[in-house]
Amino acid sequence: MNCNVFMKLIGTLRMSDSKHHVVGVEFLKQNGLDVDELIKELVINASVEFVAYYYFTNLRSFCTGLEGEGIKGVIEDARLEDLSHFESCIDRIFQLGGEFPKDIVDFCQKAGADFLQSDRSTTLHEILEKCLKAEQGAIINWNKICKMTHGKDPMTYEIAADILAEEIEHESWFLELLDGRPSGHMRRKYSGERPHTGKHSRALGNL
Secondary structure, eight states: OOHHHHHHHHHHHHHOOOOOOOHHHHHHHHTTOOHHHHHHHHHHHHHHHHHHHHHHHHHHHTOOHHHHHHHHHHHHHHHHHHHHHHHHHHHHHHHTTOOOOSSHHHHHHTTOOGGGOOOTTOOHHHHHHHHHHHHHHHHHHHHHHHHHHTTTOHHHHHHHHHHHHHHHHHHHHHHHHHHOOOOOOOOOSSTTOOTTTTTTOGGGOOO
């Protein structure tokens, strides 16, 4: 491109203060969706999933002994799928015009997941109780997103519904271990299979 033509083009772009319409957001507002509130909730949920992945990594390490080995496998499945849940909503947050906090400490504090902290003195029963509480909190969070977006934002609704399906499965796994309540649980083909959210977290590939 001729240098003069290029500089003229740059000057024209700088003179234009108008921004393009984001049709993908405008139609959601026309549908009656509070997009700013949705972004806020999605960032919080992303924080919860990211922090759960971190804490489940630590909790898994304290599942020792013969009994702990079986529990470790279940936590591993849930742990990697929580990472998938974090990955699944990243694109959507930016498409809606949102972003993550610049400070990772601020981001992680949004999760309110201090109850997942543990050490060597944490028993297997306590670990399972922590995991169950985390999964039940996630169910509430994603059900809220489903109710916000149903009939208004089909794209976000699909993501939230798929994450919710896996969170409900996770809850049933830990209830089975704690209460002997049958869950129909068949182990994943491989850890990180994420049968519902795999299509939303393609960046993870086959974990």
